Amino acid sequence: MKKMADADNRWARNRQFIQDYGWSYIFIALPILIFLTFTLYPLLRALVMSFQTYHVMGSEWVGFKNYAYVFHRELFSKALINTLLYTLGTVPINIIISLGLALAIFQLGKKSQTFFKASFYLPAVASGVTISLVWLFIYDPMPEGLMNQFIHLFGFANVNWLGKVDTALLSLMFLTFLGGHGSGLILYLASLGGIPKTIYEAADIDAASTWSKFRNITWPLLKPTTLYMLVINVIGSFQVFMSAYLMTSGGPDHATTTIAYLIYQDAFEYFEFGVAAAESFILALIIVAISVLQFKYMGSDVEY
Amino acid sequence: MKGEIKDLKGASFYIKRGLIYMVLILWSLFTFLPLYWMLVSSFIDPNSSASLQFTLVPKEFTLASYSYFFTFNKNVLRWLFNSLLISGVVTLANVFFASMAGYAFSKLRFPGRNAFFWTLMSSIMIPGQVTLIPLYILVVNVFNMSDTYFAIILPGVVSVYNIFLMKQYMTSIPSTLIDAARIDACSEFGIFRKVIFPMAKPGVAVMAIFTFVGQWNDFFWPFLVTKTSTMRTIQVGLSSFKFADSTQFGPMMAGAVIASIPMFILFFALQKYFLQGITIGAIKG
Amino acid sequence: MAKIIFDHVTKEFVDDKKGRVKAVDDSCFTVEDQEFMVFVGPSGCGKTTSLRMIAGLERQTSGNIYIGDRVVNNLHPKERDIAMVFQDYALYPHMTIYENLAFGLKNLKTPKLEIEAKVKRASEILGLGDLLERRPRELSGGQRQRVALGRAIVRNPKVFLFDEPLSNLDAKLRVQMRVEIAELHKALGTTIVYVTHDQVEAMTLGQRIVVMNRGVIQQIATPDNLYNKPANMFVAGFIGAPAMNFLNCRIEQKHFVIDQDTVFGISQEYQKLCKPLIGREIVLGIRPEDIYDPHLAPNLKNPGTLHAAVKVVEKLGAENLFYFDRAGVTVTARISAQSRVMAGEHVELLMDLDKVHLFDKESGMAIR
Numbered sequence: 032m033k034k035m036a037d038a039d040n041r042w043a044r045n046r047q048f049i050q051d052y053g054w055s056y057i058f059i060a061l062p063i064l065i066f067l068t069f070t071l072y073p074l075l076r077a078l079v080m081s082f083q084t085y086h087v088m089g090s091e092w093v094g095f096k097n098y099a100y101v102f103h104r105e106l107f108s109k110a111l112i113n114t115l116l117y118t119l120g121t122v123p124i125n126i127i128i129s130l131g132l133a134l135a136i137f138q139l140g141k142k143s144q145t146f147f148k149a150s151f152y153l154p155a156v157a158s159g160v161t162i163s164l165v166w167l168f169i170y171d172p173m174p175e176g177l178m179n180q181f182i183h184l185f186g187f188a189n190v191n192w193l194g195k196v197d198t199a200l201l202s203l204m205f206l207t208f209l210g211g212h213g214s215g216l217i218l219y220l221a222s223l224g225g226i227p228k229t230i231y232e233a234a235d236i237d238a239a240s241t242w243s244k245f246r247n248i249t250w251p252l253l254k255p256t257t258l259y260m261l262v263i264n265v266i267g268s269f270q271v272f273m274s275a276y277l278m279t280s281g282g283p284d285h286a287t288t289t290i291a292y293l294i295y296q297d298a299f300e301y302f303e304f305g306v307a308a309a310e311s312f313i314l315a316l317i318i319v320a321i322s323v324l325q326f327k328y329m330g331s332d333v334e335y
Numbered sequence: 336m337k338g339e340i341k342d343l344k345g346a347s348f349y350i351k352r353g354l355i356y357m358v359l360i361l362w363s364l365f366t367f368l369p370l371y372w373m374l375v376s377s378f379i380d381p382n383s384s385a386s387l388q389f390t391l392v393p394k395e396f397t398l399a400s401y402s403y404f405f406t407f408n409k410n411v412l413r414w415l416f417n418s419l420l421i422s423g424v425v426t427l428a429n430v431f432f433a434s435m436a437g438y439a440f441s442k443l444r445f446p447g448r449n450a451f452f453w454t455l456m457s458s459i460m461i462p463g464q465v466t467l468i469p470l471y472i473l474v475v476n477v478f479n480m481s482d483t484y485f486a487i488i489l490p491g492v493v494s495v496y497n498i499f500l501m502k503q504y505m506t507s508i509p510s511t512l513i514d515a516a517r518i519d520a521c522s523e524f525g526i527f528r529k530v531i532f533p534m535a536k537p538g539v540a541v542m543a544i545f546t547f548v549g550q551w552n553d554f555f556w557p558f559l560v561t562k563t564s565t566m567r568t569i570q571v572g573l574s575s576f577k578f579a580d581s582t583q584f585g586p587m588m589a590g591a592v593i594a595s596i597p598m599f600i601l602f603f604a605l606q607k608y609f610l611q612g613i614t615i616g617a618i619k620g
Numbered sequence: 621m622a623k624i625i626f627d628h629v630t631k632e633f634v635d636d637k638k639g640r641v642k643a644v645d646d647s648c649f650t651v652e653d654q655e656f657m658v659f660v661g662p663s664g665c666g667k668t669t670s671l672r673m674i675a676g677l678e679r680q681t682s683g684n685i686y687i688g689d690r691v692v693n694n695l696h697p698k699e700r701d702i703a704m705v706f707q708d709y710a711l712y713p714h715m716t717i718y719e720n721l722a723f724g725l726k727n728l729k730t731p732k733l734e735i736e737a738k739v740k741r742a743s744e745i746l747g748l749g750d751l752l753e754r755r756p757r758e759l760s761g762g763q764r765q766r767v768a769l770g771r772a773i774v775r776n777p778k779v780f781l782f783d784e785p786l787s788n789l790d791a792k793l794r795v796q797m798r799v800e801i802a803e804l805h806k807a808l809g810t811t812i813v814y815v816t817h818d819q820v821e822a823m824t825l826g827q828r829i830v831v832m833n834r835g836v837i838q839q840i841a842t843p844d845n846l847y848n849k850p851a852n853m854f855v856a857g858f859i860g861a862p863a864m865n866f867l868n869c870r871i872e873q874k875h876f877v878i879d880q881d882t883v884f885g886i887s888q889e890y891q892k893l894c895k896p897l898i899g900r901e902i903v904l905g906i907r908p909e910d911i912y913d914p915h916l917a918p919n920l921k922n923p924g925t926l927h928a929a930v931k932v933v934e935k936l937g938a939e940n941l942f943y944f945d946r947a948g949v950t951v952t953a954r955i956s957a958q959s960r961v962m963a964g965e966h967v968e969l970l971m972d973l974d975k976v977h978l979f980d981k982e983s984g985m986a987i988r
């Protein structure tokens with residue numbers, strides 16, 4: 032008798048649970064399933080792979096050999112340095128450009144704001160392939176190349192922009208300065224709009240200079256946005272692949288081989304899945320470490 | 336006296352304004368230049384010597400480059416169709432599944448909600464390169480889906496980022512509406528379909544647009560999992576053109592124009608959503 | 621028919637920060653069929669939670685809830701034959717007023733013609749006739765409130781639940797809607813449970829009132845009894861504005877002794893009550909409106925004299941509020957506006973000794 036009552040109770044409780052929460056779990060079921068198959072499983076698999084030498088039929092366990100190889104590999108250090116240079120050379124400048132543009136646009140009327148927002152955002156709608164091809168064209172090494180024509184105006188000699196070790200990486204960096212500020216600009220504008228006017232009025236009463244107002248009010252209050260942009264852009268720039276693949280194929284002499292491109296090559300050109308997996312984990316660790324550092328350094332007085 | 340001071344202030348104000356406008360217009364022209372150049376060069380005859388001369392106003396206007404691009408590979412139209420189909424399906428799936436999950440995470444209380452949510456969110460932090468290889472093996476070797484629409488679509492059916500977007504957006508919908516709907520004898524799915532979803536439409540529209548553009552512009556994954564020419568997307572097809580013949584810049588630019596024009600049209604038509612959308616996604620609170 | 625019974629109902633929330641919170645603690649009461657019952661209490665006392673448990677929007681941690689003759693513990697809101705009006709109205713912004721009113725009926729698969737008839741009738745009752753094609757954002761606060769009421773009415777439920785329905789309206793509209801709700805109750809003859817933290821609303825609308833504090837029911841009584849016979853110091857202090865004055869007091873043979881110059885004789889009525897308490901410290905409560913200016917006082921059977929150094933006089937129009945210190949507490953007196961007493965004066969005020977309330981010092985319970 033008691034057993035049956037217990038079973039009844041359990042059944043009632045289960046029914047109650049399904050009634051209360053069933054739909055919640057149905058709503059999130061597909062994302063969870065997708066996560067398990069297309070993120071978690073590959074992640075674990077990649078971890079295993081990074082300790083193996085991959086063969087289609089049964090991989091071979093090699094311990095830390097892949098990691099040891101990567102650490103001693105000159106090309107990897109070179110790719111790391113290239114990626115770092117690329118990041119240092121693009122992210123801060125692009126953030127400053129976005130901020131500068133936002134500060135300028137913010138002073139204008141509503142209609143002008145919308146107009147400039149739209150025009151600066153437009154290039155972001157073009158695909159990476161498109162942008163890469165257009166710039167490939169602009170950087171054409173012949174004297175007829177657009178960039179070369181441009182520097183001829185100032186009397187400079189022809190440059191093989193993408194073909195020379197000195198200029199290849201710089202050229203890839205330069206193209207990010209023209210375009211792609213749309214979303215940063217809009218984020219900054221939104222945060223600028225969120226700063227109460229009364230703060231500036233108080234500063235005006237204290238006769239603060241424009242610079243002092245920027246330094247002491249605007250900049251600190253924009254810090255969360257800056258931090259967000261920094262983290263997002265650094266992560267993005269550490270994964271830069273498209274321009275290296277489509278414009279230079281990592282060359283010349285690996286001058287534009289970024290980590291992401293190296294991983295691609297190892298995996299899909301040389302089918303060294305184990306090495307590529309090890310490299311990808313190192314990349315992931317670097318990205319996480321940098322993000323954490325940024326939050327620690329910049330985020331200490333940022334309220335979220 | 337008073338009037339004079341006012342006038343002086345006005346003058347410096349207008350000078351400043353004028354300077355700001357000048358800088359902004361110059362800079363935006365600067366950023367437009369590559370795209371403008373793309374458009375101009377696409378109208379030049381691929382075989383003429385003028386094809387590389389820089390001119391602000393196009394010297395000639397022919398559609399020769401376009402016809403060259405379309406004849407270079409008979410599948411160009413098919414690529415456009417593929418891109419449209421794939422982007423459309425991915426967008427629809429995200430509209431449906433991401434908004435459902437966003438609703439559950441923002442408005443429903445259930446055991447494990449936070450744990451599930453943060454588990455999903457953690458995948459934003461994982462760089463794509465890490466999961467790429469096993470994902471490739473899984474889709475191509477295990478599921479045997481190489482060269483199918485499924486292979487391209489499946490991993491993008493619901494993006495964690497979109498779930499986050501929808502959660503942020505739906506948090507602002509008052510919870511009492513859900514209570515009211517429950518009292519009004521609405522089923523749980525009915526609440527989502529008849530109350531939450533219609534109210535979240537502006538947010539959903541933003542998400543849909545960004546998903547569509549993102550998928551249309553995506554290159555790497557479709558490039559990895561497609562082998563035959565007929566299964567390529569327009570981006571992959573366009574990139575293959577580069578390797579086919581890198582001296583034919585005119586047709587290449589024509590292709591670039593064709594690949595980006597739909598997005599530009601979308602942008603101009605739905606500008607409002609684009610410009611709003613970015614701020615919804617920024618992590619706040 | 622539609623009685624509501626709470627049988628030892630407890631609701632615990634697990635809060636991220638505070639841990640377990642008992643929002644409703646072992647609550648027992650019965651709302652009779654067709655009764656207008658009001659829940660009142662300070663913010664966070666569990667009024668809304670109790671109401672939501674009746675509605676089925678929240679599941680109790682333990683105990684049973686009955687509506688009519690059924691245990692409704694496991695029933696969906698839609699199976700409970702209830703309707704609810706929310707504080708923020710909770711109108712669906714993307715639907716017209718007509719669709720808002722019809723939504724519930726549609727979900728119940730009511731035939732279209734019947735829906736039309738019911739919506740029409742409800743909108744006539746509430747004077748919403750020409751607003752049906754508008755959307756909620758095009759209505760004023762009062763009109764939205766009416767739509768929210770209408771949405772409940774069309775369902776023709778056995779029980780109406782109201783959660784602070786008037787608190788978003790301005791003072792004038794609030795009074796008007798209060799009257800309308802009272803009339804509605806008479807007209808419809810349904811059971812109503814009404815949550816408010818406004819005691820005027822509670823006293824004017826409620827046939828009976830449940831006073832809650834920190835999840836615990838303090839007293840269930842008619843408005844009169846709540847005012848005249850509060851069960852404990854919390855109820856005594858919560859009902860009535862300004863709040864009742866509480867003075868520490870020792871009971872002697874024939875006197876309440878508050879301090880050296882504040883000693884009152886114990887009147888006939890209280891003597892039996894006080895006999896066992898002689899020598900004990902208790903709390904004596906007196907309402908501000910039971911203190912008088914001697915020149916204006918009615919004929920009191922048992923007046924007690926209260927020496928007051930008036931600190932502040934607040935003029936409210938019909939009456940003045942006096943504040944003065946006595947035995948370490950600030951006492952409030954509500955005196956007719958004709959009084960000439962000014963701030964800073966030393967005066968003698970009269971207290972109606974038949975109206976004092978006695979409370980146990982430790983438990984705060986009324987001594988009766």
Ligand SMILES: Nc1ncnc2c1ncn2[C@@H]1O[C@H](COP(=O)(O)OP(=O)(O)OP(=O)(O)O)[C@@H](O)[C@H]1O
Pocket residue numbers: 633634635641642643661662663664665666667668669670817
């Ligand atoms: N979903 C919840 N999760 C955690 N705690 C809750 C939840 N809902 C209510 N509480 C807590 O339960 C207690 C009672 O809340 P309730 O909303 O019933 O109060 P209330 O009497 O309606 O107050 P108010 O007059 O402010 O509306 C409060 O302490 C509240 O913090």
Ligand SMILES: [Mg+2]
Pocket residue numbers: 667668669
């Ligand atoms: Mg409440």
